Amino acid sequence: MTSTRRAFVSGIAGAAGVAATGLAAACGSSNGGGSTATPTAQATTEVTAPTTLGKTADIPVGGGKIFATQEVVVTQPTAGSFKGFSAICxxxxxxxxxxxxxxxxxxxxxxxxxxxxxxxxxxxxxxGLPAKNVTVNGDSIVLQP
Structure with missing residues (x-):
């Protein structure tokens, strides 16, 4: 009876895993809105030293720029005010x-x-998107560890 119970539980667990994988894949591959983008792996890029991202002039007032490699987005909501956030939804x-x-x-x-x-x-x-520590050094935007 124990081996039958184990087989039953193993079968249920395996089916649940397949169903969960299918649901995650279905949601992640949705193109509702016409997008063909796919989810990225969870954040694996860890900043261990200050990293220069770009120039302040590259960040438009009222807009921003995405630095995908560093998984950060830098915005400039008002002139001279720079904000950093995770670029991972x-x-x-x-x-x-x-x-x-x-x-x-x-x-x-x-x-x-x-x-x-x-x-x-x-x-x-x-x-919301978690904040990232960005600073301005001269005319450069720097991502801090």
Whole structure:
């Protein structure tokens, strides 16, 4: 009877894993909104030393720029005020795709975040983008560890 119970439990666990994998793949490959973007692996890039991202002139006032390799987005909500946020959407871990009209936009499912504080402006994401420590050094934007 014990081996039958184990076989039953193993079968249920295996089926649940397959179902969960299928659901995750279905959600992650959705192109609702016409996007073909796919989720990225969870953040694996860890900054261990200051990294120069670019020039302040590259970040438009009221907009921003995505640095995908470093998984950070830098915005300039008002002239001379620079903000850094994770470029990984909190919904399904896609890399955000654009910064426009005062929002950071994810191409996978349409989540939008504020360029001022990273707060969710439009779901399905329910959590804002975590802040990243960026500083200005002369005319350069620097990501701090």
């Amino acid at each position: 909190t919904h399904m871990h896609c890399t955000v795709g654009t910064v426009a009209n005062g929002t950071i936009n994810c191409p996978c499912h349409g989540s939008q975040y504020s360029i001022t504080d990273g707060a969710v402006k439009q779901g399905p994401a329910t959590m």
